[in-house]
Amino acid sequence: MTDPGAGPAISSPRHPLVLEASRLRRSRARRESGRTLVEGPILVAAAATGGCRFDRIFGLASDVVGREVADEVGCPFVVVDAAALAKVATTQHPQSPVAVVTIPEESITPGKRALVAWGVGDPGNCGTLIRTAAAFGYDYFAGPGAAETWSPKVLRAAAGAHFHTGIGRAATLEQLGAGRVLVAAVARGGTPPGPLPGNAAILVGSEPHGLDAEVVAACGVAVTIPMAEGSESLNAAVAGAIVAFLGASGPGANLTPS
Amino acid sequence: MTDPGAGPAISSPRHPLVLEASRLRRSRARRESGRTLVEGPILVAAAATGGCRFDRIFGLASDVVGREVADEVGCPFVVVDAAALAKVATTQHPQSPVAVVTIPEESITPGKRALVAWGVGDPGNCGTLIRTAAAFGYDYFAGPGAAETWSPKVLRAAAGAHFHTGIGRAATLEQLGAGRVLVAAVARGGTPPGPLPGNAAILVGSEPHGLDAEVVAACGVAVTIPMAEGSESLNAAVAGAIVAFLGASGPGANLTPS
Secondary structure, eight states: OTTTTTOOOBOTSSSSHHHHHHGGHHHHHHHHTTEEEEEEEEHHHHHHHHTEEEEEEOTTTTTHHHHHHHHHHHHOOOBOOHHHHHHHHSSSSSSSSSSEEOOOOOOOTOOOOOOEEOOOOOOOHHHHHHHHHHHHTOOEEETTTTOOSSSEEEEEHHTTTGSSSSSESSSSHHHHTTTTTEEEOOOSSBBOOOOOTTTTEEEEEEETTOOOHHHHHHHHHOOOOOTTTTTTOHHHHHHHHHHHHTOOOOTTTTOOOO | OTTTTTOOOBBTTHHHHHHHHGGGGHHHHHHHHHHHEESSSSHHHHHHTTOOOEEEEOOTOOHHHEHHHHHHHHHHEEOOOHHHHHHSSSSSSSSSSSEEEEEOOOOOOOOOOOOESOOOOHHHHHHHHHHHHHTTOOEEOOTTTTTOOTHHHHHHHHHHHGGSSSEEEEESSHHHTTTOOOEEOOOOSOOOOOOOOEEEEEEOTTTTTSHHHHHHHHHSSSEOOOOTTTTOOOOOHHHHHHHHHTTTTTTTTOOOOE
């Protein structure tokens, strides 16, 4: 069976389409073009379900998911060999397919619960916070110093949650604060975590520094997770998840046991 | 001021001491020698506080922490230049110092609460589970398929928690079960998380597969974290942390607000 849309496989990492896509591995190229790379069948399928705009999908000739998604969203499926795939891939062990997509517009619901990465520079932690936000019905904000939301590393850590979570950016507390109660997650001195108002925005700080004192002071509430004696640190994404889970518990939470 | 213990800096990545240590970047060499590499001032200091046995510490001439810890534990401080440091370092951006330490014996407290990585192969998740175990007063078990507990990646993700947490290995449920209630963290079908008996062992499965059905069946309790509609996944370390935190809440928990 021939595939009229596929054409002969690109076997050169220097093919213009491959080179153009591979530039998106750099942050600056993503910012300038408004596009990013989405790698692997799970993320590519999630991007399609989430209504992403696809430029094209690169994939090995054997790639079924890549071809199906390309059909579904109506973009070209570009057959590549392993060397050309590696050139557009964002991991050491490239996973076919790799898609070039337009970074979606911000999609925040005013006054909705939000989880905020405030100075969290680690892409794994930011991705995990996005995944947690999606799981517990929060929007996600990248505050100052947060990892680049649509970078391939953050996309991977969020495991597809980018495509069904409200995502925005906030450079100042004022941008978060409109219609929201600000809640600082702090390592010491706060009250234990528990149910939060339905318009809470939970700020999670960097490791090991945490939130600046003036940021904490500007928040209406400060929450501290109790720990065993002698312990003093939790992973930032873990701390955010515990506060977010308990914050969304109680009446009107809309969390459903599976 | 001269430092009689330091000697001239090693500037060759092929120096025998450097080559010997650099072998420990491989899993097999760690297993055969019973030693591992501990990198960066925070982890090296934590290893010293935790009573680790040090063979030697490699560090740049300017490294104050490395020299101090070497003095304190009574091991040689080997001055290296950047190239030799890179050869023993386990990260892309080497952090002085790098220590060669003996992997400590297992140190499980019978019947104590435990957090168990059961098939969790991701080093970041296993390290975060160790950190969480330490924070909430649990011992940690590496079950079958768990990432190698004393690998540099797991050490980094645990941020020093290896050195003040009980750590063991369990190849079978029986090895965990002695004196413990087994609790399976599952994506669906369990009861919501809450306080657990003081001898609970919480099993966290891999992503996206989760725990095998027969493992869940063998556990006395299954717990599911409620999620927003349409969501279906949490990071494994996040799920384990929420179940562990709530499990250690309530009477007799010994978690103290900071």
